[in-house]
Amino acid sequence: MERSLAVKCPDIGTHLAGTKKVQQELARPGVLEKFFPDDPEAVAQIRAAFAGLHSLDMGEEGDKTVAMALANPDR
Structure with missing residues (x-):
C-alpha cells in the first residue's frame, strides 16, 4: 500500500494511530x-x-472485561 503513488488519506501511520488497539495500548x-x-x-x-477502552482479548484482561459487562449490563 505504501509503495503506491496514489494519494493516501490518511497515511498508514495516521491510520494505525487511530485504531482502538493502539489507543488501548x-x-x-x-x-x-x-x-x-x-x-x-x-x-x-x-x-x-x-x-474507557476494554479488551476482549482471550486471557485475564478479557475475562475481567466480560465479568464487568455481565455485572453491569445496562452500562
Whole structure:
C-alpha cells in the first residue's frame, strides 16, 4: 500500500494511530510516561481525554472485561 503513488488519506501511520488497539495500548499505565517523562501535567491532560477502552482479548484482561459487562449490563 505504501509503495503506491496514489494519494493516501490518511497515511498508514495516521491510520494505525487511530485504531482502538493502539489507543488501548497508550491508555495502559506507564506508557504515556515513556513519551512525556518530564511532563506529568501533559500525561494527566492526555489521560483525561481517553474514553474507557476494554479488551476482549482471550486471557485475564478479557475475562475481567466480560465479568464487568455481565455485572453491569445496562452500562
